[in-house]
Amino acid sequence: MASAIQHLEHALKLNPKADHVLYALAAASAIRGDRDNALQHLKQAIHFRPENRFLAARDSDFESLKEDPDFRQLVTATEK
Numbered sequence: 001m002a003s004a005i006q007h008l009e010h011a012l013k014l015n016p017k018a019d020h021v022l023y024a025l026a027a028a029s030a031i032r033g034d035r036d037n038a039l040q041h042l043k044q045a046i047h048f049r050p051e052n053r054f055l056a057a058r059d060s061d062f063e064s065l066k067e068d069p070d071f072r073q074l075v076t077a078t079e080k
Contacts, residue, residue: 001028001031001032004028005025005028005029005032008021008024008025008028009025012025017048018048019044019045019048019049019052020045022041022042022044022045022048023041023042023045023052023055023056025037025041026038026039026040026041026042026045026056026062027059027061027062028061029041030061030062030063030064030065031061031064033064035064035065035068038062038065038071039065039068039070039071039074042056042062042071042074043074046074053074053075053076053077054075056071056074056075057075057076
């Protein structure tokens with residue numbers, strides 16, 4: 001998993017607005033139990049592509065965060 005995260009971080013440096021890379025980093029972080037990075041990357045992924053909130057709400061990679069209030073707020077927030 002660490003190698004995958006390193007590759008994703010490199011990809012993000014090449015394209016900092018790549019929502020799919022941010023989403024993948026969020027998912028990988030959640031799987032590793034790194035709540036803070038998971039939420040940070042997911043928030044950015046949602047910023048660049050709001051539909052990511054719906055994907056994350058149903059994605060089993062985020063199972064460890066399903067009851068987290070900050071995660072729930074991210075995936076249920078509506079655009080203003």
